Amino acid sequence: MDWLIWGGAGISVLGLIGILVSIVRVSQAKRAGLDDAALRARVQAVLPLNLGALFLSVIGLMAVIVGIILG
Numbered sequence: 001m002d003w004l005i006w007g008g009a010g011i012s013v014l015g016l017i018g019i020l021v022s023i024v025r026v027s028q029a030k031r032a033g034l035d036d037a038a039l040r041a042r043v044q045a046v047l048p049l050n051l052g053a054l055f056l057s058v059i060g061l062m063a064v065i066v067g068i069i070l071g
Contacts (some may be wrong), residue, residue, distance in 0.1 A: 001071035011056055014057025018053025035040045 038052035 001067040004067030005064050008060045008067060012060030015053045015057030016064055018049060018056060022050040022053060
């Protein structure tokens with residue numbers, strides 16, 4: 001079950017990278033000095049990336065746990 005543990009860890013790392021990218025994009029939007037409507041639009045544009053990255057991270061961690069339990 002080592003492949004499940006390492007594969008899950010890799011998927012989890014991809015999710016973590018996606019979360020970090022979404023944090024950087026939102027912080028750049030905040031530093032741009034936009035008005036409320038434009039800032040809200042930028043944050044809403046980043047939301048699908050954030051949710052997808054969170055999903056990948058959770059799926060990866062679940063795969064790691066299943067690999068540890070089965071191994």
